[in-house]
Amino acid sequence: MKNQNLATDLSDDNDELVFSDEEELIIDEDVVANEENLKDNSWKILIVDDDNSVHQTTKLALRNLEFEDKGITFLSAYSGNEAKTIIANNPDLAFILLDVVMETDNSGLELVKYIRKELNNQLVRIILRTGQPGEAPEESVITDYDINDYKLKVELTRNKLIVSAIAALRAYRDLLAIEKSRQEMATLYNALATVKDNL
Amino acid sequence: MAKLILAYNFKDYQKAIAYAQNAAAYQHAVWRTQEKVVIGDASNQTQFINDSYLENYQPRSIVCTPLIDRGHLSGVIYLENNLTVDAFTAQKLEMVSLLSGLAAIAIDNARLYNSLEQKVIERTQELSEALENLQATQKQLIESEKMAALGNLVAGVAHEINTPVGNSITAASTLAEETQSFATAVNTGQLKRSNLNSYLDLATEASEIILNNLQRAGELIQSFKQVAVDGTSLEKRTFNLKSYLSEILLTLEPQLKKTPHQVTVTGDETITINSYPGAFAQIITNFITNSLTHAYPTNQAGLLQIDVQQQSEQIIIEYQDDGCGIAEQHLNNIFEPFFTTNRENGGSGLGMHIVYNLVVQKLKETIQVKSQLNLGTIFIMTFPINVSV
Numbered sequence: 001m002k003n004q005n006l007a008t009d010l011s012d013d014n015d016e017l018v019f020s021d022e023e024e025l026i027i028d029e030d031v032v033a034n035e036e037n038l039k040d041n042s043w044k045i046l047i048v049d050d051d052n053s054v055h056q057t058t059k060l061a062l063r064n065l066e067f068e069d070k071g072i073t074f075l076s077a078y079s080g081n082e083a084k085t086i087i088a089n090n091p092d093l094a095f096i097l098l099d100v101v102m103e104t105d106n107s108g109l110e111l112v113k114y115i116r117k118e119l120n121n122q123l124v125r126i127i128l129r130t131g132q133p134g135e136a137p138e139e140s141v142i143t144d145y146d147i148n149d150y151k152l153k154v155e156l157t158r159n160k161l162i163v164s165a166i167a168a169l170r171a172y173r174d175l176l177a178i179e180k181s182r183q184e185m186a187t188l189y190n191a192l193a194t195v196k197d198n199l
Numbered sequence: 200m201a202k203l204i205l206a207y208n209f210k211d212y213q214k215a216i217a218y219a220q221n222a223a224a225y226q227h228a229v230w231r232t233q234e235k236v237v238i239g240d241a242s243n244q245t246q247f248i249n250d251s252y253l254e255n256y257q258p259r260s261i262v263c264t265p266l267i268d269r270g271h272l273s274g275v276i277y278l279e280n281n282l283t284v285d286a287f288t289a290q291k292l293e294m295v296s297l298l299s300g301l302a303a304i305a306i307d308n309a310r311l312y313n314s315l316e317q318k319v320i321e322r323t324q325e326l327s328e329a330l331e332n333l334q335a336t337q338k339q340l341i342e343s344e345k346m347a348a349l350g351n352l353v354a355g356v357a358h359e360i361n362t363p364v365g366n367s368i369t370a371a372s373t374l375a376e377e378t379q380s381f382a383t384a385v386n387t388g389q390l391k392r393s394n395l396n397s398y399l400d401l402a403t404e405a406s407e408i409i410l411n412n413l414q415r416a417g418e419l420i421q422s423f424k425q426v427a428v429d430g431t432s433l434e435k436r437t438f439n440l441k442s443y444l445s446e447i448l449l450t451l452e453p454q455l456k457k458t459p460h461q462v463t464v465t466g467d468e469t470i471t472i473n474s475y476p477g478a479f480a481q482i483i484t485n486f487i488t489n490s491l492t493h494a495y496p497t498n499q500a501g502l503l504q505i506d507v508q509q510q511s512e513q514i515i516i517e518y519q520d521d522g523c524g525i526a527e528q529h530l531n532n533i534f535e536p537f538f539t540t541n542r543e544n545g546g547s548g549l550g551m552h553i554v555y556n557l558v559v560q561k562l563k564e565t566i567q568v569k570s571q572l573n574l575g576t577i578f579i580m581t582f583p584i585n586v587s588v
Binding site for chain 2: 050051053054056057058060061063101103104129130131152153154155156157158159161
């Protein structure tokens with residue numbers, strides 16, 4: 001669509017909308033380039049819920065989120081089983097927004113066990129979202145299951161959701177850093193051991 | 200101790216009554232030793248000297264014999280003659296012996312009979328109290344079963360409502376914030392067309408999400424209220440049968456969603472009745488719960504069908520599933536309280552009993568069940584359209 005470069009007019013006597021200057025084509029290209037950039041270099045997150053509305057709403061609320069110059073790529077799973085496959089195939093997930101009640105009353109909680117024990121993924125941050133506090137009361141859940149946050153669906157204004165998301169991303173970033181140094185040290189240690197053997 | 204006193208004439212009878220309360224020594228002796236005492240001449244006897252009765256009334260001959268039946272002393276016969284000594288000849292003594300034996304048996308039996316009657320009265324009392332307790336407990340169990348069912352319904356619905364409400368909150372707060380920044384941009388003249396388009400997209404999508412989800416929540420609350428309130432108050436009102444049945448299904452969504460089964464409601468949409476919707480809700484819920492719990496081995500997908508028809512003056516509601524069916528020998532028992540073939544899985548055996556009570560007592564309908572193993576089960580309820588309950 002064609003934009004007209006109109007001068008800014010702060011007096012609102014006339015009915016016409018006036019837009020600030022923008023170099024439209026360049027911006028469009030930049031936008032496109034940005035999007036591509038973001039996809040290659042973005043945080044991957046997974047939404048797990050059997051209700052399609054939840055996916056739609058979450059994407060709406062988080063769509064412009066950026067952290068450390070990276071955007072968000074959304075993956076979706078609609079059941080516990082589907083989630084298991086996606087998580088297994090994506091070991092670099094930053095965080096998971098997880099529903100508790102799906103095909104069974106504690107599909108979500110079972111998934112947590114699966115992620116931490118069977119897939120042995122200790123890096124991904126898990127944010128549990130529940131519509132039914134009765135099924136997973138806060139204190140016992142956060143104590144007994146290796147999750148990182150617990151929220152009721154009805155308390156999640158966009159603000160709270162963003163705060164939780166940023167906290168999760170920050171934690172994930174820190175864990176990645178630690179993991180990286182650990183690996184570096186392991187490599188160093190092995191190198192040293194080899195040198196020592198050769199002495 | 201029963202006392203048998205034989206008086207020889209009327210004068211003696213008065214005497215006898217007069218001292219009947221005071222046990223004479225020899226009576227006691229007999230009672231103690233369980234042996235007969237025969238005194239030929241009372242004035243000459245040495246055994247019971249100083250007995251006041253002997254001194255006052257001066258009987259001549261005395262015989263006092265125990266009443267023993269089966270080794271058990273139940274009384275004493277005391278005979279006296281105050282005219283002659285040695286009045287009780289051997290022959291008479293034999294007769295006394297005979298009589299005393301019979302008297303012993305008679306007295307014992309009379310006692311037993313008395314106590315027996317008493318025991319029967321007590322036992323009957325205990326039994327009727329126990330029966331009352333049992334009936335009260337049964338009633339309580341049925342009530343708590345209903346409450347538990349209601350509780351499950353509430354939990355399921357709470358979850359179902361929380362999700363769309365949560366979505367609406369998230370979407371609405373997103374819309375609010377974006378609107379805020381949009382307003383700022385407009386007021387400071389920083390508005391770019393791309394911002395405008397982006398805002399419009401967001402506003403459209405957010406509104407759609409909010410509207411859909413709140414409508415969903417509203418519908419659910421509406422049907423839940425109908426079903427729950429109807430269920431506990433058992434109010435009578437006019438309603439469209441087929442749509443009400445569909446509403447009941449809506450409240451069971453939470454449970455049905457987790458299963459591979461399908462439920463359909465078919466039939467005449469024009470039937471409107473004046474009856475107890477709560478009863479129908481309870482009945483259909485129990486049918487479906489039973490099908491879900493008992494009729495299918497895990498993961499087998501089933502078809503549950505509810506059909507409503509009118510035939511002349513009768514309304515017929517049929518519920519059927521295509522599950523494993525009910526064995527013939529059980530078909531007659533399913534409506535009995537506490538009858539279940541699946542107690543280990545938590546079957547209380549009350550579901551069908553509640554259904555039966557509701558159908559027959561509340562709705563004044565008839566209910567039939569037919570089943571074939573591995574083909575399925577069908578319940579047919581028939582009632583007159585103009586039920587004047």
